[in-house]
Amino acid sequence: MLIDTHAHINFSSFEKDREQVIQKCLDNNVWMINVGTNLKTSQEVVDIAQKYPQGVYASIGLHPINLDTGLVKIKFDKNEGKHLEQDFDFNQYKKLAGLPKVVAIGEIGLDYYWKPKTTGRKQRFFQKQKDLLLKQLELAKELSLPVIFHCRMAHKDLLEILKSQKGIKGVVHCFTGTWEQAQQYMDMGLYLGFNGIIFKLNLDEIIKKTPLERILIETDCPYLPPPEFKGQRNDPLKVKYIAQRIAEIKEIDLETVAKITAQNAKTLFNLK
Numbered sequence: 001m002l003i004d005t006h007a008h009i010n011f012s013s014f015e016k017d018r019e020q021v022i023q024k025c026l027d028n029n030v031w032m033i034n035v036g037t038n039l040k041t042s043q044e045v046v047d048i049a050q051k052y053p054q055g056v057y058a059s060i061g062l063h064p065i066n067l068d069t070g071l072v073k074i075k076f077d078k079n080e081g082k083h084l085e086q087d088f089d090f091n092q093y094k095k096l097a098g099l100p101k102v103v104a105i106g107e108i109g110l111d112y113y114w115k116p117k118t119t120g121r122k123q124r125f126f127q128k129q130k131d132l133l134l135k136q137l138e139l140a141k142e143l144s145l146p147v148i149f150h151c152r153m154a155h156k157d158l159l160e161i162l163k164s165q166k167g168i169k170g171v172v173h174c175f176t177g178t179w180e181q182a183q184q185y186m187d188m189g190l191y192l193g194f195n196g197i198i199f200k201l202n203l204d205e206i207i208k209k210t211p212l213e214r215i216l217i218e219t220d221c222p223y224l225p226p227p228e229f230k231g232q233r234n235d236p237l238k239v240k241y242i243a244q245r246i247a248e249i250k251e252i253d254l255e256t257v258a259k260i261t262a263q264n265a266k267t268l269f270n271l272k
């Protein structure tokens with residue numbers, strides 16, 4: 001069995017064949033967690049998960065890029081659809097998080113890729129993202145749910161926030177930081193999520209040194225297809241290529257990677 005711990009099967013590129021893709025995954029013993037990025041997509045992933053008795057799960061949250069800070073212009077992804085939120089509606093998200101098949105809060109975190117140019121605006125922008133993250137960490141703690149972290153160009157700040165928190169379980173999805181940062185996350189008990197970015201950036205050393213017991217595999221589909229599928233839509237079945245590459249790097253067999261990473265996902269997200 002393989003578990004894709006980060007998919008966006010709700011996005012529009014799956015509009016025509018979503019059910020077939022999901023069924024093919026389940027027939028091939030590939031489970032998935034679809035990850036929300038705002039209230040609209042969070043509702044979508046919950047609706048999808050509820051159609052299946054087992055193997056399709058949902059994570060809900062407000063991605064930092066979908067927070068309307070009024071300080072920076074964000075480029076929209078057509079696939080995801082435009083939907084900005086002025087603030088984090090704690091009660092709306094809490095309602096969603098309490099529904100069956102919701103296994104995590106995320107993807108939430110910090111994203112400093114698009115940022116204002118002037119220092120004052122930049123500081124306010126960073127602060128708004130941090131405030132948003134803290135509110136969502138409160139929700140995760142209140143409901144004892146693990147967190148799927150998104151972090152781009154902001155590991156220093158994310159680590160600082162996490163050091164002031166207790167009882168947070170979770171995964172740093174699409175990990176691309178340094179080995180020192182990886183160690184700090186693991187010291188806090190967090191997992192590292194690896195996807196197709198490992199074919200683009202050289203993370204071999206980090207993957208080699210990270211114990212398999214701390215690794216989750218993911219696709220981030222429809223994005224980041226493995227090189228064999230360049231230019232095509234990625235999907236959860238292709239999580240196998242991530243497992244294969246990790247097996248190669250670690251010089252172990254694919255079955256072991258599949259087994260341990262699936263166990264990790266089941267443990268962290270309490271998948272049944």
Ligand SMILES: [Zn+2]
Nearest residue numbers: 006035107220
């Ligand atoms: Zn994602």
